[in-house]
Amino acid sequence: MLEAAGYTVHTAPNGRDGVELLMRLGDGIDCILLDLTMPKPDGEETFREIRKVRSDVPVILSSGYSGKEVSRRFSGKDIAGFLQKPYRSEELVTAIRRALS
DSSP states (O other), X not given: OTTTTTOOOOOOSSHHHHHHHHHHHGGGOOOEEEETTOSSSOHHHHHHHHHHHOSSSOEEEEESSOHXXXXXXXXXXXXXXXXXXXXXXXXXXXXXXXXXX
């Protein structure tokens, strides 16, 4: 969906690999879409590790959890947005554009 909208996309199968990718690419990463239910470690721990590496990168959270639950768990943690699954490609592109602006 994002490549079709003109973005370069890097993927990681789990949180550990995602943080390693961020460390390797550094400023080459402009925004992160983070699934809260990803494995090794889960999304919350991955978010904390992302912030240790880059506190400035916008992070959009995605989950099947409700927005209220995510707001409670991430209150005050500077997230760039939230997408509740399932979502449409237009919603994803809009969230990315908003996070990057």
